[in-house]
Every structure is written in C-alpha cells, then in structure tokens.
Amino acid sequence: MTGRQRVPVALLVPALLGLAFLVLPLAGLLIRAPWGTLPARLAEPQVLAALRLSLLTATLATVLCLLLGVPLAWLLARVEFRGRRLVRALVTVPLVLPPVVGGVALLLVFGRRGIIGQWLDQAFGITLPFTTAGVVLAEAFVALPFLVIAVEGALRGADARFEEAAATLGAGRWTTFTHVTLPLVAPGIAAGGVLCWARALGEFGATITFAGNFPGRTQTMPLAVYLALERDVEAAIVLSLILLAVSVTILAALRDRWVGSAT
C-alpha cells in the first residue's frame, strides 16, 4: 500500500459498482435464507445424499486429475516437442467450452453408442452415463485444465537448476521428478488440486447432460439446487448456501496463494 491517495471518482464509482455486483447476489442468498427452518432442511436425507455425493465425486475427480494432470503439466513445462503450443491450447479448451457442450461430447464418446462407450459396453458390460463414475468423469473433464495450468505455472516458476544438479549427480529422469521436482512444486500442486476440487464441486452442465440426475447416484448439489428451484425456492436457497459456504471455505484455505498473495 502506498498510503492515502486521492482516488479519481471516475474509477472509484465503477469499482464500487463492480464490487456490489459481485457481492449483492451472495447477500441476497443470505437475506432470503429461511434461517428458522435451516437445520431441519439441512437434515433432509436428499440434501445429505447430494452433499455426500458431491464431496465424494469432487474428491475422486481431483484424484483423477492429479494422476493425469501433473504428468501432463510436466510434459508441457519441461519437454520441448512439436505442437506443444497446440497441445497447451487444447488442454485449456474445457475452460471456455460451455460445460453442457462438454457433456454432449462425453456422451458421444463414452455413451452407450459412443466410440469408446460402445466398446466398453460390449466387452465389459460397463456403461458410464447415469453412474457415479460418469459424474466423476464429467467433473474431471471440466476441472482438469485448472490443475494443469496451476501445476505448469508452478513448474515454470521453479528453479530448474535443482533438477539439473540432480541429473549431473546421476539421478534418472524419474528419480529427479519424484525426489526433486515434485517436492519443489508441491505447494503449486496443492493449490491446483484445491482449485480443481472447487471447480468439480460446482460442476452442473456436463454432469446433468452426461450423468443424468438420480438421487444418491448422480444427483450432486448443483443438480439438487436446480431441481429444488422447480419445487420450492427456499430449498434451493438452503442448498445454495451450503455450496456458498464450501466455496468460501476453500477460498480461505487458498488465501495465501491466490487471494492475499500481494499483501
């Protein structure tokens, strides 16, 4: 902070409007929340089932993303190869792609008549749509880019001389990766993982399109919010509050890394 400066009104007014625009809808949730019946509503079996499923699938999706995303990020950050820029662009497509489009795309590949899904069905009797595994897949599809970008950034920021030193001391690439690189970028991986988990938790479009909506099996919190709105606004507000609380908790956990990094 550079102390008290005179802030131009032309900047201050839109800045405050922008802040209000972001904060007011959240305040609206808190104002309209049926605080009196909140405990009873939270204890409803359907709410608990949706919350449990959301936490489970978001966690599994994050594990999947870590297993696939960290090596992918390493590839993008440390290996020179033709078409690397194209690969990096492709990796980030789900960031801007409407999730419902991702859901349709997943159906066409992993659905019962999809290119891979057809084979899975005939060879193993596995169908992914309408299963919890399908939810994990849909969430991982939209969340993976967040992890890859975060980890790649961490890898690029890390000092490569440690890896070079390890190599000169005779360590192989795998040993270097597991003993030098991973510990070096662990905070970046952790932050990416949390971000990825948060994105998976909020996933709606790809999930309802690819995995459908069935309580206890594929109905995650965002889907429960959507359907609750059809029946009962208060129920939707309660479910939204839970997701809001979880999101704020995550941001608090990430505070040092993303939010408060400048202070």
Add this chain to the structure above:
Amino acid sequence: MAATLTALLLLAGCGGTGDEEPAASGGSGGAGGDVLSGQLTVFAAASLTEAFDRIGQQLQARHPQLFVTVNYGGSSGLATQINEGAPADVFAAASPATMTTVTDAGNNAGAPVVFARNQLVIAVAKGNPKDVTGLADLARPGLKVALCAEEVPCGAAAKRAGVTVTPVTLERDVKAALAKVKLGEVDAALVYRTDATAAPSDVDAVEFPESANAINDYPIVVLADAPNPAAAAGFVEFVRTEGLAVLTEAGFQAP
C-alpha cells in the same frame, strides 16, 4: 439464466420497436383495433415447443408489428421465475399444479383456462428393438428407463399413472428425457405423446392404458405484470381458436 436472456431480449425488442410503436398504436386506434404490436414474451412448458413456435409464427405473420419470444422450460421452473419477477406476458403451464404456484402468488390477470390436454406414452427407439408393449415391461431387468423428476409435471403425471419402475435418471424436463432415448442412452422414457409425435424419425410411441389416469391439463393465463397486456390477451385468444389446429396436429387433445 433463461429469465436473464428473456429480459435482454425484451430490452432489445423495446429498443428496436421504439420508433414504430407510436405509429402502430395510432393505427390500431386503441380499443376497437385488432392490430397487435410490440414485444410479447411467453413463458411456456417445454412440451409446447413445436406447437408454440408455429403458433407464434402464425400470429406474427398476421401482425407484422408483433415480436413473439417464447421462453421454454420445465413449467415449475418457469413458475418460479415468474414469481421472482421475470418479465413475462403469458404463462402456459403443463399442469394446473404449476399454474397454481403463479395464481397463489397473485401474479395472474384473470382466471387461467385449459387450452389443451396431453397424455403420456412410452418413447422407445425407432422400431422398438427391446419390444416394449406396456408399462409392465419397463420393470424388466436390464431395461434402462428415463423418467422426469417428480418436481416437473411429466414426472408428477408418471406418478399418477402408477409408474413404479426404478429409472436410471430423473430428468429435468420432458425434452431431456426424450433426448436420452434419441441418443440411445436409455431404452425407454415416459414422455408426452406430443414429444414422441415431434420426433417421428427418432422414436416410436407405445401407448399404455394407465396413462388415462394421468392426462395433463395445460392452462394458460395473462400475467398481472404483463408489459404488453393487449398482445398477451390476443395471444391467448389465438391459441384457443386458430391455434387449436396446430395443437391437435402436434398430438394434443382439445380441452
């Protein structure tokens, strides 16, 4: 999201017609005139999509100054949007229960009228490869069934018809349930006859006698806060008269 979109369309519509409106209202001369103009926003059940698209086009052809925009969705969600202040002129619901949500909140102008009826059928893939002949077949092991969620009218109707099968998914509206049949992800779905009629190249419809217990009445009403009440009344009138032919062709029954 749909509400926001409608609001934006509404704004765009107002901007576009701003300089034509005085001329139009001057020409119609108010009370006696039959010319409808301006932007008309209709909130309609997803199952009305094909019929209301055509009815809207017909009405616009008759009234070149009129712009009809329809926001289709699950009736209950639309009712919620209306009660939360979404700017709409007309509400056409797929069940009296969802209409009650709006009338109980006092957001209707006048009493709702039933303009069509719809019956459930079992939608199956073209040629009925799994040989589904009735409701009992849906309980067959290995058969994947999509139903509508009970929160939306097609799901409520399925319950009234006495459907007890365990579906693989409870879809958010009838069109989503039908889409899962079209994609081949489920073997059967309970949808309205009109939805099956609208997709003759993709699905076959299997009638079942129990659906007689679950005929859905479709009520329509002009909304209290309608920005364009004259056009709203004109639309409702048109649906109930000339629109009937379109509705019947789409597979609806006359009220």
